[in-house]
Amino acid sequence: MAHNAISQDELIAKHSSFTTIKRILSYLKPYRLRVAVIIMLMLIVMACNVLIPYMLQVSIDTYVSSKNVQGLIKFGGLLLLISFVSMVVSKYRLLWMNELANKILINIRHELYTHIQTLSFSFFDNRPVGKILARVVGDVSSLQNLLNTCVTNTIPDLFTLVFVMIMMFSMNPKLAVCSIIIIPVLMISMFTIEIKATKLWADSRQKRSNFIAYSHEAFSGIKVTEGFNKEDFKAKGFYKSVSDHVNAFDTAVKVQDLFWPTVDISQGIGTVIVFLAGYFLVKNGSLSSGTLIAFTMYIGMLWRPIINLSDFYTTLISNFSAAERIFDILDINPDIKSDTNALIMPEIKGNIRFKNVDFFYDKETQALSNINFEIKAGQKIAFVGETGAGKSTIASLISRFYDPQKGQILIDGIDIKHVDIESLRSQMGIMLQDTFLFSSSIKENIRYGKLDATDDEIIAAAKAVNAHDFIMSLEDGYDTNVNERGSRLSLGQRQLISFARALLANPKILILDEATSNIDTHTERLVQKGIQKLLTGRTSIVIAHRLSTIRDCDKIMVVSDGKIIECGTHEQLLRQKGAYYDLYMAQYSFLSA
Structure with missing residues (x-):
């Protein structure tokens, strides 16, 4: 249908x-x-x-x-x-x-x-x-x-x-x-x-x-x-x-x-x-x-x-x-499923490679065209570009929510199309702009990242991302119910809880898809140290419109109309005075106005 x-x-x-x-x-x-x-x-x-x-x-x-x-x-x-x-x-x-x-x-x-x-x-x-x-x-x-x-x-x-x-x-x-x-x-x-x-x-x-x-x-x-x-x-x-x-x-x-x-x-x-x-x-x-x-x-x-x-x-x-x-x-067969003889993904080191990847959401809509790049284990990579350029599509392909129509996606040299999906996704974490919280306590929402986590582990994760103080200011602390989708909390507070949940899960590959877009400047300063701790020791992919949050990334890729048109560090891309330079200057001018 x-x-x-x-x-x-x-x-x-x-x-x-x-x-x-x-x-x-x-x-x-x-x-x-x-x-x-x-x-x-x-x-x-x-x-x-x-x-x-x-x-x-x-x-x-x-x-x-x-x-x-x-x-x-x-x-x-x-x-x-x-x-x-x-x-x-x-x-x-x-x-x-x-x-x-x-x-x-x-x-x-x-x-x-x-x-x-x-x-x-x-x-x-x-x-x-x-x-x-x-x-x-x-x-x-x-x-x-x-x-x-x-x-x-x-x-x-x-x-x-x-x-x-x-x-x-x-x-x-x-x-x-x-x-x-x-x-x-x-x-x-x-x-x-x-x-x-x-x-x-x-x-x-x-x-x-x-x-x-x-x-x-x-x-x-x-x-x-x-x-x-x-x-x-x-x-x-x-x-x-x-x-x-x-x-x-x-x-x-x-x-x-x-x-x-x-x-x-x-x-x-x-x-x-x-x-x-x-x-x-x-x-x-x-x-x-x-x-x-x-x-x-x-x-x-x-x-x-x-x-x-x-x-x-x-x-x-x-x-x-x-x-x-x-x-x-x-009777509907999943488009994405593990093969009968699928490999169990070994412990991920974090090397990611796209080889000649094309992807279509439908016959009329090509989202990605001939995408090629490699991310080394432990690197922090950012994707930037206009809305609809294909940034989130790349993140979805890495998590194998979709399969490309052409090309290969390799993690540690293994084509993820041939591995068991559960063994792959259990070692990955993805945080979205629209953070979803279940209608239960804050403690249980954080524990969702690791179902057998102790209360001490939950508190430690919350402290690491600077969520502990605001949680303790609530009437029931960690036992406070957040209502459906977390409607009792601000957007920034929901993001902090999702950071704690991701840290508790301890994924080998972490994807932040506009994960800080709903955090105000004050909250952003509080959470930056927590994010650094969250990103340490794992391959991290950051998708962001707010360019000030990705300046220290090892590599920044500019995506436009389903293609990667620029790649380099923040300083290198500014010196090129290309698409990234235009995006950065537009944001800088807007903030300075």
């Missing part, structure tokens, strides 16, 4: 209903033993229920007609015992079935979340976060309804339907044929409705996904909305998004609701046919009264699973698109 906007419906791969159902049921495989036990209990319940009308026929034709009260009492006691066994077994069957369905849904949701984490940045580049959340939360919840209905009711109903028809045909084939003669007409009607309803429910899911995506973006940008006084504008957009979802849902429900009149009419016609046929058979003496009464009970038992199966069918149609949307994500 290319560049999916919030209001744009997603393109979902379509599969046959049989394929999707088969895939859903494949999640039962790890629970084969429990499924076998549940099926055994199910058969016991089915046998008990199906036997009751037959035993009633026997009691009427044998004991009632002969006025054998004693035999009738014994037979009645047996019927009560069978009913009690059916009730107890049915209780445990339903309990274990629901537990099994919930376990399967947990597995599906966890598999979906885990799989999404493996997907490349291009997946997230092309999808609003709200639409991804709609898959993980809304669609899986809808699938839970489908799976619960399937496991709890549909399988038992299918067994009941088969057993009842066997009993009916064994008792009186003619009356049995009359009982099911209307069913083919019902199936044709339901299939016709299903074709239309499936498309409408898929559209409803799309509009629901758009609505969630709009809501997520609106709340994420609430400060911009209020800052520009655009609440009414966003409210109108929200109302339209909700209205589209409601209209699509209502249309789907109206078509789906045609199921029930169809089923009710079919049941009524089928029952009338059976009673008329039964009347003439009893009148002709070819059918006993007990058999007719038993058939009357079997008719109810026949149509109850048909109604339940119709209910499942409507549930299947209304939630089928949810399953397709889940499997659509699960």
